[in-house]
Amino acid sequence: xxxxxxxxxxxxxxxxxxxxxxxxxxxxxxxxxxxxxxxxxxxxxxxxxxxxxxxxxxxxxxxxxxxxxxxxxxxxxxxxxxxxxxxxxxxxxxxxxxxxxxxxxxxxxxxxxxxxxxxxxxxxxxxxxxxxxxxxxxxxxxxxxxxxxxxxxxxxxxxxxxxxxxxxxxxxxxxxxxxxxxxxxxxxxxxxxxxxxxxxxxxxxxxxxxxxxxxxxxxxxxxxxxxxxxxxxxxxxxxxxxxxxxxxxxxxxxxxxxxxxxxxxxxxxxxxxxxxxxxx
Amino acid sequence: xxxxxxxxxxxxxxxxxxxxxxxxxxxxxxxxxxxxxxxxxxxxxxxxxxxxxxxxxxxxxxxxxxxxxxxxxxxxxxxxxxxxxxxxxxxxxxxxxxxxxxxxxxxxxxxxxxxxxxxxxxxxxxxxxxxxxxxxxxxxxxxxxxxxxxxxxxxxxxxxxxxxxxxxxxxxxxxxxxxxxxxxxxxxxxxxxxxxxxxxxxxxxxxxxxxxxxxxxxxxxxxxxxxxxxxxxxxxxxxxxxxxxxxxxxxxxxxxxxxxxxxxxxxxxxxxxxxxxxxxxxxxxxxxxxxxxxxxxxxxxxxxxxxxxxxxxxxxxxxxxxxxxxxxxxxxxxxx
Numbered sequence: 001x002x003x004x005x006x007x008x009x010x011x012x013x014x015x016x017x018x019x020x021x022x023x024x025x026x027x028x029x030x031x032x033x034x035x036x037x038x039x040x041x042x043x044x045x046x047x048x049x050x051x052x053x054x055x056x057x058x059x060x061x062x063x064x065x066x067x068x069x070x071x072x073x074x075x076x077x078x079x080x081x082x083x084x085x086x087x088x089x090x091x092x093x094x095x096x097x098x099x100x101x102x103x104x105x106x107x108x109x110x111x112x113x114x115x116x117x118x119x120x121x122x123x124x125x126x127x128x129x130x131x132x133x134x135x136x137x138x139x140x141x142x143x144x145x146x147x148x149x150x151x152x153x154x155x156x157x158x159x160x161x162x163x164x165x166x167x168x169x170x171x172x173x174x175x176x177x178x179x180x181x182x183x184x185x186x187x188x189x190x191x192x193x194x195x196x197x198x199x200x201x202x203x204x205x206x207x208x209x210x211x212x213x214x215x216x217x218x219x220x221x222x223x224x225x226x227x228x229x230x231x232x233x234x235x236x237x238x239x240x241x242x243x244x245x246x247x248x249x250x251x252x253x254x255x256x257x258x259x260x261x262x263x264x265x266x267x268x269x270x271x272x273x274x275x276x277x278x279x280x
Numbered sequence: 281x282x283x284x285x286x287x288x289x290x291x292x293x294x295x296x297x298x299x300x301x302x303x304x305x306x307x308x309x310x311x312x313x314x315x316x317x318x319x320x321x322x323x324x325x326x327x328x329x330x331x332x333x334x335x336x337x338x339x340x341x342x343x344x345x346x347x348x349x350x351x352x353x354x355x356x357x358x359x360x361x362x363x364x365x366x367x368x369x370x371x372x373x374x375x376x377x378x379x380x381x382x383x384x385x386x387x388x389x390x391x392x393x394x395x396x397x398x399x400x401x402x403x404x405x406x407x408x409x410x411x412x413x414x415x416x417x418x419x420x421x422x423x424x425x426x427x428x429x430x431x432x433x434x435x436x437x438x439x440x441x442x443x444x445x446x447x448x449x450x451x452x453x454x455x456x457x458x459x460x461x462x463x464x465x466x467x468x469x470x471x472x473x474x475x476x477x478x479x480x481x482x483x484x485x486x487x488x489x490x491x492x493x494x495x496x497x498x499x500x501x502x503x504x505x506x507x508x509x510x511x512x513x514x515x516x517x518x519x520x521x522x523x524x525x526x527x528x529x530x531x532x533x534x535x536x537x538x539x540x541x542x543x544x545x546x547x548x549x550x551x552x553x554x555x556x557x558x559x560x561x562x563x564x565x566x567x568x569x570x571x572x573x574x575x576x577x578x579x580x581x582x583x584x585x586x587x588x589x590x591x592x593x594x595x596x597x598x599x600x601x602x603x604x605x606x607x608x609x610x611x612x613x614x615x616x
Contacts, residue, residue, distance in 0.1 A: 002439065003394050108347070169346070172389035177400075179342055179384075180377030180455060181407040183369070190403060194394045 007198070010274040017270020023263035031082055034075030055248055062248040064238055073230040074252045080142060080219075080231045081260060085212035088149040093204040096154035097196065100161025101188065104169070115162065118155045126152050127214070134223035145224045149211055157203055164196045198275040205268035209261040216257055232257045289361035291495050292318040292341070292380075292463055298352035299333075299340050301566075308566035310336045310349070312519035315593075318463060318495050325506040325527065326499045327542070328516035331563050334499045337516070338465045342382055343372050359463070378408040381456035385468035387448035391440035397451045398424070398436025401458050408459045423454040428484055446477035453485065460492055467499045482509060503546055507531055512599075515539050518563060518574040521593065525600035535602035537579045573604070581606060581613055 011017055053063045061070035103114040129152050134140060140148075168174055174191050182191065218224040219233025227234050232253035239250025299311040311333040318324050328334050340351050343364065357364040359379060364372065376382075384390040392400060401420035405411060411419070417436070424432035427450040440448055449469065456464060466485065470478035482505065489496055498510055506513055506527060513530050515523040515538065523536040534540045541559035561578040564570055572589055576582040585605055594607040606613055 002396075172384060172386050173392045175344060176382070176384050176390040176452070177392065177403075178376070179339075179344055179382035180404045181373050181375075181459075182377075182403065183373045186403070186407065190395065191392055194392075 007274040011270050014270045014273060016266050017273070020263045020266025020268075020270060023259065024267055027078055027260055027263065028082060031075055031078035034072065034078070054246070061252040062246065064235070064249045065242055065246075066238075070235075070249060070252045073235060074232070074256050077230045077232045077235055077253055078256060078260070080225055080229065081212045081215060081257070084142065084146045084149065084215045084225075085208045085260075085264070087146045088153065088211045088215075089204045089207045091146065091150035092153040092207065093157050093200055095150065096157025097161045097200055099154065099158040101165060101192070101196075103158065103162040104165025105188070111162070114158070118158055121152075121155045127217075130214070130218060131221075131223065134218060139226070140224060142225050142229070145215065145218075149214065153207065153211065157200060160199055160203060161196050164199060165192060168192055168195055202268065202272040202275055205271050206265065208268070209264040212257070212261055212264070289358065290317045291320045291322075291360060292316075292497070293356075293358040293361075294337075294341065295356040295358075297337065297340055297355045297357065299336050299345055299349055299355075300352055301349040303348065303567060306567040309519055309569065310566050311340060312569075314516070314519075314521055316514055316521065316524075318497050320462070321489075321493050321495055322512070323489065323496045323498060323510045325510035325513040326497060326516060327501060327503060327506055327513060329501060329563055331566070332516045333519040333566075334501075334516055335467050338382060338467050338497070338499055341465060342376050342380060343367075344376075344382075374408065377404055377456070377461065378459045379461055380463045380465065381459070381461040382465045382467065383452050383456045383469050385471045387445055387452055387472055388440065390452055391448060393440055396437050396439060397443070401436075401451070401455045404455050405458050419458065420454070423458050424451065426488070427451070427454045427457075429454075445473055446480065449473060449477075449481055450484070453481070453488070457488060457492065457494075460494070462494055464489075464494055464496045465499065466496055468501070469498075470505070471500075471502075478505075485509075503542060515542070518569055519566060520574065520603060522575065522603045523601065524593070525596075526598070529598060529600050533600075535596045535600060535607060536575075536604045537581055537606070538575050539602075541578075575604075583612065 011021075051063065051065055051067050055062045061074060064070055064073070099114055099118070103111045130148065133148055134145075137144070168191070174187070177187060177191055215224060216231065216233035216236070219231040220237050222234070222237070225231050225234075235253040236250045236257075239246070239248075239253075242249055294314060294316045297311055297314040297316075298309065301308040301310055314333070314337055316324075316326070316337075326334050326337065336345070336349075339345055340355075341357050341364070343351070343357075345351055351365060355365060359375065364375060367375065391397065395403075398417060398420045401423055402413070402416035405416045405419055406413070409416075421432045421436050424435055429435050429447060429450055435443070435447075440451075443451065449472075453469075464485075469485070470481050473481065485496065486509065488494075498505065500506060510527050513523075513525060513527050514521050515530070515536065517538050523530070523534070523539050525535070530539065531543065534543055538559070541557075544557040545559065559578055564574070564577070570577055571587065573579070573582070573586040573591055576586040579586065589605075591603050591605045591607075593601040593603050594605075595601050596607055
């Protein structure tokens with residue numbers, strides 16, 4: 001059995017991980033299908049009468065101070081969170097793996113240059129960096145939010161990959177392969193990447209939850225993706241002032257946020273255990 | 281400096297090979313002025329204790345020394361007259377595995393755990409020859425059968441951890457021989473195996489060598505293997521060749537006290553002894569070779585000259601040379 005299939009089987013046996021993965025699947029599905037089955041959040045037949053209505057058959061999660069349907073907005077917000085969370089994690093991991101590979105394989109000078117740069121980058125607090133960028137850049141398209149979050153999140157991965165490459169370079173099977181003429185791209189693809197992939201996948205999956213929280217935090221502060229595009233962060237912001245009179249406005253996106261982050265963390269933990277049976 | 285190669289250059293000719301490693305406690309001269317020749321189809325032994333520079337010599341022949349180590353200026357490694365040290369990256373890669381192959385001592389860790397063994401062999405073939413994926417696979421299966429693995433087609437789809445140590449060593453041999461190299465550098469190919477499997481693998485190696493007509497440089501610390509399998513032997517100590525001779529002669533009349541010590545240390549069934557004979561002391565660190573003859577601190581015959589002057593390889597006769605002053609002053613041996 002291939003190591004990948006062995007890992008998949010271990011993942012399948014881990015109940016918490018399967019629950020996490022199922023929840024993630026359900027969330028993706030709901031965010032895709034949501035708009036088809038829920039009322040148009042902007043349809044406002046009677047703006048005044050529909051303000052802050054409690055949950056009912058017509059509005060399952062109630063309505064918000066602007067008379068919008070909270071359920072539909074929560075589902076739309078899921079799209080932002082999932083796209084930014086997963087997209088930024090993937091992009092960050094790709095960047096980090098690329099830089100790590102170059103640092104680990106290129107000569108000493110390139111390695112030193114890149115890693116000292118990463119040291120400096122890691123010394124800057126990420127949230128302040130992001131606040132600064134988004135404070136200046138007001139009309140950010142969601143894709144750019146994803147990009148900026150990824151651009152500030154690959155440093156740790158590059159270190160993991162570099163360290164892995166450095167130790168792999170000396171591994172017997174790599175030296176043996178080189179002794180028989182392997183080298184260049186083939187060596188990287190067949191002998192290095194498969195061994196770097198596992199820790200990288202694990203760190204990416206555990207990162208998704210953090211990025212979703214980070215994006216929500218930024219939105220809550222009114223930065224990043226701006227209203228009227230619904231995000232869980234700006235929805236919680238909307239619900240803050242009516243927290244006691246209409247708790248559902250903040251509660252729905254809040255619960256969605258918690259559920260999503262827990263789901264990704266369960267799945268990520270599961271991946272880690274699946275790839276590294278020693279710690280499980 | 282580069283004289284035109286003679287009409288028939290030896291297969292492998294190493295001259296004055298030196299490999300240095302830059303460390304925190306100074307330069308480690310792991311290999312220091314090694315000369316060695318392997319003829320076509322010949323089996324040559326390279327023996328010595330761990331840390332004497334055997335493996336580094338093999339790696340240096342294929343230019344696999346990584347920083348902080350480097351091959352010193354003035355070293356020369358020629359394959360059929362071609363200077364391997366002057367080749368570019370692509371050219372040396374074309375030599376590795378194709379003309380000169382290296383097998384390691386650790387059959388488990390020398391195979392990539394996430395690749396099927398058949399794919400690993402096919403990959404080596406495809407690195408050197410423009411063949412299709414399926415041809416390479418078919419040849420890999422053929423090689424697995426050639427090294428005596430039953431049910432080769434099914435075994436080709438196995439991962440290394442599913443195979444026994446002996447089978448893995450066979451796979452490594454198949455991989456090394458897939459492109460029919462002219463020279464095989466076998467670095468302790470049987471050290472990690474059971475004695476019975478050792479014999480099988482060496483038998484197989486002999487067999488394949490005859491079939492393919494390749495030369496083998498057998499690197500080992502096992503004198504039994506040397507006696508059985510080689511025609512000529514180089515003995516290495518502290519980064520230098522200290523003795524070279526035909527195998528027969530080396531065992532009959534060792535000229536260097538180190539070789540003598542090695543032979544005396546072999547346990548024997550026909551002589552009763554209370555304890556096994558050992559050479560006193562240890563191999564000195566490569567950062568601080570002793571002055572004079574490097575073996576003098578452990579040598580039972582050493583005198584003043586040995587402590588101050590390093591002996592060159594002195595001819596003893598019949599292709600035998602030894603790095604020892606006793607060659608010139610044999611009467612001193614009797615004095616002790």
